Amino acid sequence: MATLFERLGGTEGITRIVSDLVDLHLTNPRIATLFAGGDLAKLKHRAATFFISGSGGPNTYEGKDMLSAHKGMNIDDEEFNAVLDDALAALSKHNVGQPEKEEVLFIL
Secondary structure (H helix, E strand, C coil): CCCHHHHCCHHHHHHHHHHHHHHHHHHCCCCHHHHCCCCHHHHHHHHHHHHHHHCCCCCCCCCCCHHHHHCCCCCCHHHHHHHHHHHHHHHHHCCCCHHHHHHHHHHC
16 A cells, blocks of 8 residues: 555645645634744745655654644644644645545644
8 A cells, every 4th residue: 555655646745735735824814823924935845844754755854843843832722723624625625535634634
């Protein structure tokens, strides 16, 4: 069976999904302020390499773990759900199937 990394289109496919995901975050009124003013290219790169590594692709991620990266942000349930909603929307845009969506949510 192919890895999640392979089923999502490898590095190129995941990079496109993550780019769309970050763009959705920037326009989502519930969480846009969490991403405003940041280095978008760096954010997209780190998110993509995290996702690539977590999905069975090459381990090139050099950022913090999820807990450390979000420490002190005081993310509430509504914001967390907004992130998940955006993730599902980005995956749907790229015609990702339900089993893969569930695997992605587990990684996140």
